[in-house]
Amino acid sequence: GENVEQHPSTLSVQEGDSAVIKCTYSDSASNYFPWYKQELGKGPQLIIDIRSNVGEKKDQRIAVTLNKTAKHFSLHITETQPEDSAVYFCAASKNSGYALNFGKGTSLLVTP
Amino acid sequence: GAVVSQHPSWVICKSGTSVKIECRSLDFQATTMFWYRQFPKQSLMLMATSNEGSKATYEQGVEKDKFLINHASLTLSTLTVTSAHPEDSSFYICSLIPHNNEQFFGPGTRLTVL
Numbered sequence: 259g260e261n262v263e264q265h266p267s268t269l270s271v272q273e274g275d276s277a278v279i280k281c282t283y284s285d286s287a288s289n290y291f292p293w294y295k296q297e298l299g300k301g302p303q304l305i306i307d308i309r310s311n312v313g314e315k316k317d318q319r320i321a322v323t324l325n326k327t328a329k330h331f332s333l334h335i336t337e338t339q340p341e342d343s344a345v346y347f348c349a350a351s352k353n354s355g356y357a358l359n360f361g362k363g364t365s366l367l368v369t370p
Numbered sequence: 371g372a373v374v375s376q377h378p379s380w381v382i383c384k385s386g387t388s389v390k391i392e393c394r395s396l397d398f399q400a401t402t403m404f405w406y407r408q409f410p411k412q413s414l415m416l417m418a419t420s421n422e423g424s425k426a427t428y429e430q431g432v433e434k435d436k437f438l439i440n441h442a443s444l445t446l447s448t449l450t451v452t453s454a455h456p457e458d459s460s461f462y463i464c465s466l467i468p469h470n471n472e473q474f475f476g477p478g479t480r481l482t483v484l
Binding site: 292294299300301302303304307347351357358359360361362363 | 374376404412413414415416419463472473474475476477478480
């Protein structure tokens with residue numbers, strides 16, 4: 259089955275700096291890669307996703323890159339703000355209707 | 371996106387009792403819903419896939435007789451933790467996929483078994 263590795267497990271940055279979280283996956287059949295933000299005591303919220311036919315996607319301060327050959331994808335957050343502090347999960351799945359395989363999460367702390 | 375609700379948001383029960391958790395899709399008819407479990411400071415682990423009108427599909431290691439899933443309508447799936455024990459204490463989260471692989475999660479239910 260699919261194995262998703264995520265690094266780092268914790269990340270601390272100063273407000274205004276950039277944060278990068280990296281994930282690798284094992285199943286070359288995976289073609290959908292979402293990123294979720296989870297605040298304490300809440301369900302995960304989809305923040306951005308990318309499909310295997312695209313190499314990069316950007317939405318304001320958030321961007322995701324995908325390298326299919328190397329089987330890794332990354333989340334980039336620029337101009338970080340304290341409210342970006344949360345746990346971020348990457349995930350991978352195959353075709354429509356499949357459940358997600360999650361990475362172990364990255365706890366991001368943005369200090370003022 | 372889809373709006374997903376869960377009820378209750380938290381529950382405390384005694385060991386040996388059963389607890390029912392509801393997952394509702396408020397704006398989309400979902401033939402498939404997923405149930406995940408998340409232990410503190412850990413990732414989400416898929417428990418089962420809930421299919422409307424048919425039996426749920428359970429992941430390896432998840433006891434189907436302990437975690438009963440009923441997906442009786444296109445907007446409601448329920449997870450019942452039977453004979454709950456302290457080790458069942460966890461954060462239970464449901465999700466659904468309205469379209470294009472995008473999966474939306476409910477707010478979760480915190481279960482504490484004393």
